[in-house]
Amino acid sequence: MQPITEQVNNLSGVSSLSQPLIEQYCAHSDVFFTSKENTLLAKPPFASLLVAGTKNLAEQACESLRFAKELGFNNPVVIGAVPFDVKRPAHLRVSTNVATAIGLEHLKTLTPLKKEAISEQPGAITQQPAPSIFKRSVQNALERFARGELEKVVLSRTLEVDYPTPPNTHALLKNLALKNTQGFTFAIDLKGLESSERVHTLVGASPELLIARKGNRVYAHPLAGSEPRSQDPVLDNARAEQLLCSEKDLREHALVIKAIKEALTPFCKHLHIPDVPSLVSTETMWHLGTQIEGELKDTQASALTLALAMHPTPAVCGYPTQAAFEAIQALEDYDRNLFTGMVGWCNSEGDGEWVVTIRCAQVEDCKIRLYAGAGIVTGSSPEKETLETGAKFNTMLNAMGAEMNTAQGAKQ
Numbered sequence: 001m002q003p004i005t006e007q008v009n010n011l012s013g014v015s016s017l018s019q020p021l022i023e024q025y026c027a028h029s030d031v032f033f034t035s036k037e038n039t040l041l042a043k044p045p046f047a048s049l050l051v052a053g054t055k056n057l058a059e060q061a062c063e064s065l066r067f068a069k070e071l072g073f074n075n076p077v078v079i080g081a082v083p084f085d086v087k088r089p090a091h092l093r094v095s096t097n098v099a100t101a102i103g104l105e106h107l108k109t110l111t112p113l114k115k116e117a118i119s120e121q122p123g124a125i126t127q128q129p130a131p132s133i134f135k136r137s138v139q140n141a142l143e144r145f146a147r148g149e150l151e152k153v154v155l156s157r158t159l160e161v162d163y164p165t166p167p168n169t170h171a172l173l174k175n176l177a178l179k180n181t182q183g184f185t186f187a188i189d190l191k192g193l194e195s196s197e198r199v200h201t202l203v204g205a206s207p208e209l210l211i212a213r214k215g216n217r218v219y220a221h222p223l224a225g226s227e228p229r230s231q232d233p234v235l236d237n238a239r240a241e242q243l244l245c246s247e248k249d250l251r252e253h254a255l256v257i258k259a260i261k262e263a264l265t266p267f268c269k270h271l272h273i274p275d276v277p278s279l280v281s282t283e284t285m286w287h288l289g290t291q292i293e294g295e296l297k298d299t300q301a302s303a304l305t306l307a308l309a310m311h312p313t314p315a316v317c318g319y320p321t322q323a324a325f326e327a328i329q330a331l332e333d334y335d336r337n338l339f340t341g342m343v344g345w346c347n348s349e350g351d352g353e354w355v356v357t358i359r360c361a362q363v364e365d366c367k368i369r370l371y372a373g374a375g376i377v378t379g380s381s382p383e384k385e386t387l388e389t390g391a392k393f394n395t396m397l398n399a400m401g402a403e404m405n406t407a408q409g410a411k412q
């Protein structure tokens with residue numbers, strides 16, 4: 001895919017390489033997003049903040065971008081985060097001050113970034129809920145499947161890491177980008193939502209592309225079905241091979257593909273979906289992934305419109321969607337808010353990239369809250385799902401320079 005953001009403003013006149021952009025990021029005010037192809041750094045002043053329930057969010061975004069263009073800005077961009085529950089306020093900003101660069105994949109050819117400490121002292125980790133409670137929720141989900149109430153639900157848990165002084169969010173972002181050059185690394189200032197002067201940032205490195213649009217072409221790369229990586233190469237390969245032919249994981253994956261096909265078909269002239277998924281690896285996980293490509297009937301539907309039509313996919317919610325959503329409300333005892341929502345950007349042409357908000361955390365003052373979920377279907381094991389969510393925390397824990405012990409299920 002060619003860079004989508006070629007035409008976007010570069011008002012600060014920075015070079016077109018992403019490393020300087022990441023160096024210029026300021027945790028107190030900015031929004032940073034990078035994919036393999038594009039890096040965007042949006043700085044204040046922001047033209048407006050779109051927080052309405054997301055029902056008509058795409059229209060609002062479209063109007064605000066048109067208005068910004070009428071005011072003489074060449075390439076305004078909508079950038080930010082939409083929550084898991086689309087009835088909750090989104091955190092999207094219209095920016096006319098966006099610097100762009102090529103994607104992070106090219107970081108490899110630049111002076112290597114070095115991993116930085118995010119805090120002088122280690123943080124204290126608390127699991128919320130405790131693994132035993134998470135396992136009970138998985139068991140409850142299995143009982144719901146047996147009663148025929150639904151086929152899949154994604155259940156999640158969190159870790160709270162408390163530091164004696166505020167951790168360095170900029171260093172955390174750089175560490176994430178350094179290790180996840182194949183994924184989508186982001187940092188979104190959330191102060192507009194909370195009206196607090198303290199650093200409050202959503203930060204993460206998602207491996208999952210919800211949708212990218214460039215002209216009349218669309219791309220999606222849903223992931224579902226996972227195995228933790230192992231540091232032992234033989235075991236690591238064996239886990240990957242096992243995943244590729246796991247009946248349970250293929251069934252879990254197929255539900256996601258079915259829903260995405262239903263969501264995208266009305267918009268597309270052609271939609272290419274491979275018959276079988278392939279393996280996707282991150283630093284910490286193996287996943288089953290399907291590379292979907294389509295051609296739009298027309299370019300009326302923006303990347304944000306398409307993303308909202310797809311969200312929440314069964315990769316983060318379950319199947320059927322409403323039953324899964326209700327099961328999540330009943331079984332999770334915390335507020336997901338932005339976790340398992342979407343993060344990304346969209347320009348006035350309607351082009352953009354939206355990724356699933358996973359492998360992420362919220363940094364607030366001296367606390368970092370990490371999130372991880374796993375798809376549960378008939379055949380899932382409470383023990384294995386706890387280990388899987390534990391392994392998913394490692395994307396953030398590694399970047400934080402933190403570690404949980406094996407008993408807590410987060411070791412590789």
Ligand SMILES: C=C(O[C@@H]1C=C(C(=O)O)C=C[C@H]1O)C(=O)O
Binds near residue numbers: 340372
């Ligand atoms: C919910 C998360 O991941 C989702 C669930 C997956 C699974 O169950 O296999 C895989 C990728 C994501 O769609 C997460 O990482 O927190």
